[in-house]
Amino acid sequence: MSERFIFLDIARDRYFALADGAQHVFLERLGIEAAVSWHQPPPMPRPADWLVPQRVSHDIGNGPFRLADVAAAVWSQRRIEHRLARTSFQTVLVELRHLAEQRTQDDSMKFRSGPTVRAFEHARLLRSAADRCLPRSIALKLRLAKLRHRTHLVIGVKDRPFGAHAWVQHGDIVLNDSLEEVRRYTPILII
Numbered sequence: 001m002s003e004r005f006i007f008l009d010i011a012r013d014r015y016f017a018l019a020d021g022a023q024h025v026f027l028e029r030l031g032i033e034a035a036v037s038w039h040q041p042p043p044m045p046r047p048a049d050w051l052v053p054q055r056v057s058h059d060i061g062n063g064p065f066r067l068a069d070v071a072a073a074v075w076s077q078r079r080i081e082h083r084l085a086r087t088s089f090q091t092v093l094v095e096l097r098h099l100a101e102q103r104t105q106d107d108s109m110k111f112r113s114g115p116t117v118r119a120f121e122h123a124r125l126l127r128s129a130a131d132r133c134l135p136r137s138i139a140l141k142l143r144l145a146k147l148r149h150r151t152h153l154v155i156g157v158k159d160r161p162f163g164a165h166a167w168v169q170h171g172d173i174v175l176n177d178s179l180e181e182v183r184r185y186t187p188i189l190i191i
Contacts, residue, residue, distance in 0.1 A: 006157045008188050010044075013089040015157065015164060038188055044093070050152050050190050054172040056179050059117040069119035074127055076139035077120075084135055096138055096153065097191050104150040116143050117175050133177075137166040140176050141191075144168070151175065156185025 005026065006017045018026055040046040084092055120140050123129075129136055134155070141153045152169045165185045167177045174182055 004159050006159060006162070006188065008155065008157075010090040010093055010189075011088070015162070017159070017162075038186060040189060044097070044189065044191065046190050047152060050154075050169070051172040053154075053167075053169055053174045053179060053182050055174070056177075057113065057117050057170075057173050057175045059114040060121050060176070063114055063118040065122050066115060066119065069115050070122045070126065073116075073119040073123040073139070073143070076143055077123065077127070077132065077136050080135040080139045080142075081132070084138075092138070093189075093191060096141065100141060100145045100150070100191070103145040104148055111149055111170055113144055113147070113149060113170065113175060116140070116147065120176055134166040137168050137176060140168045144170075144175075153191045154182070154187050155189040156182065156187045158185050 004017050004020065005023055006015055008015055080092075117140075120136065120143075123136075137153050141151050144151050149170065153166065154169055155164065155166045157164050163185070165177075165182070167182050168175045
């Protein structure tokens with residue numbers, strides 16, 4: 001990542017960056033140390049249990065193709081795409097956080113995400129995941145929350161050239177992408 005700060009304005013559904021060299025003034029005015037790599041605002045604090053991704057779920061590439069599960073994954077993604085098109089990004093994120101908190105429980109129970117993770121991976125065969133990482137990740141997080149599993153939606157960015165990406169994690173395990181891909185991005189928001 002370069003030295004530029006990249007911000008996510010969830011109220012306006014856009015990313016923006018400070019002009020080159022403006023970071024120093026910005027940090028001074030906020031009283032933040034230059035060593036801070038990213039910060040989430042108090043209304044949506046970074047979860048204390050989030051871990052840097054270290055592994056990829058073995059369920060991504062292993063297991064049978066189950067049409068019913070794949071159809072549910074595709075339907076969930078389409079529903080989230082329509083919701084994002086009709087509702088503000090901020091509203092969707094607040095609802096996501098609220099629903100996930102209501103549905104999930106202490107993760108002391110065995111994390112069994114295999115069929116759901118596989119279904120979302122197999123859904124790529126029917127519907128390209130290109131430029132759909134956000135609705136795909138939100139849908140996966142919601143489907144896993146329905147199974148009472150606590151996961152994290154991670155939104156990351158990179159600079160020069162600018163890019164944004166979203167994925168889902170359980171602990172340090174990436175559930176819907178490769179480790180190489182997610183490591184290209186610096187987390188900017190975790191829910």
